[in-house]
Structures are given as structure tokens and as C-alpha cells.
Amino acid sequence: MGIQFEPEFREADVERYAFACGHPNGLTTHTFESHGDAYTALCDVVGLHGHAGSLAVCGDMFCTSGAGSMSVTPVTREETPVLKVSGTNGHRILRAVGLPDDYCGSAPADSVLRGIQAGTEAAAAGVYGNESAYLLERLPELETVARFAQERGLALTWA
Numbered sequence: 001m002g003i004q005f006e007p008e009f010r011e012a013d014v015e016r017y018a019f020a021c022g023h024p025n026g027l028t029t030h031t032f033e034s035h036g037d038a039y040t041a042l043c044d045v046v047g048l049h050g051h052a053g054s055l056a057v058c059g060d061m062f063c064t065s066g067a068g069s070m071s072v073t074p075v076t077r078e079e080t081p082v083l084k085v086s087g088t089n090g091h092r093i094l095r096a097v098g099l100p101d102d103y104c105g106s107a108p109a110d111s112v113l114r115g116i117q118a119g120t121e122a123a124a125a126g127v128y129g130n131e132s133a134y135l136l137e138r139l140p141e142l143e144t145v146a147r148f149a150q151e152r153g154l155a156l157t158w159a
């Protein structure tokens, strides 16, 4: 399991609901107004064909053949920055930033930004040994996510 850092989800920011397979180009153009409507439509397709492969738009055989799965996905008004890392690296980042080293959590963007600054200084000083270079690469990416959240009054979440 990897860890994804992202701004707290706010229902009001959702523009539409669509389907996604998980591939970067896999988001469909559906414009369902509610999660429930999208879910019903997805179940109808699966009921008809036994799978949701006909909804896949990524072009990947695995998905279009129906071997993969499609899930209802909220599409927000603006592109939201996220940072995806492996579980091991996620825990490294959490510890360096001084956040609870849990699989899921949330913290105010302000305190995350302070933690990133402290973690960056410590990494620059080599406090984390071999992990320092990795942290110096990832912490600026986490900062982009945290700044986005802070500017919108949102918390930062990870899961």
C-alpha cells in the first residue's frame, strides 16, 4: 500500500462525478451530478456486461477487456496537487515532517508547512543519513500540496 498526500476533500469543490480505472488517462467524460447517480450507472453497465470494461477510456487491454475495474471518481473544479509515494517512503516523510506516523491522517496545512521547513533543514544537514537526498527531493513536492491546501483553508490528509 502506498501513501497519498492531498488537500482535504471538500464536497463543494466537486464539479461532476465520472469513472476512472486508475490509469493516468483513464478518467471518463461522464457528468453525473451525484455519487449515487454515477454508482447506479456503473452497476447497470456491470449488470449488463458482467464487467465495466466498456466504460474504460485508457485504451489498456486489461481495462477495456473488463479485467480491471472502474470506480466512481469525483472530479474537482481545479486540478488538485497530490503526492503519491510508496508506504515505506510515506512513513519516512511523515516522520521527517513530524506528523503522526499512521496509515491515515490529517493535519492543519500550517503545521505541515512548519514541519516541512524543519524536515528540509534537518535533511540538508544530513540528519536522516541515506534518506536525506530522498527527502530533499520529495519535501518540496509535499510543500506544493500543503500550500495549495493552506491557500484554500483546507487540511492536508494522507492515506
Ligand SMILES: [Zn+2]
Pocket: 021, 022, 023, 026, 056, 058, 059, 060, 063, 068
Ligand atoms: Zn485503464
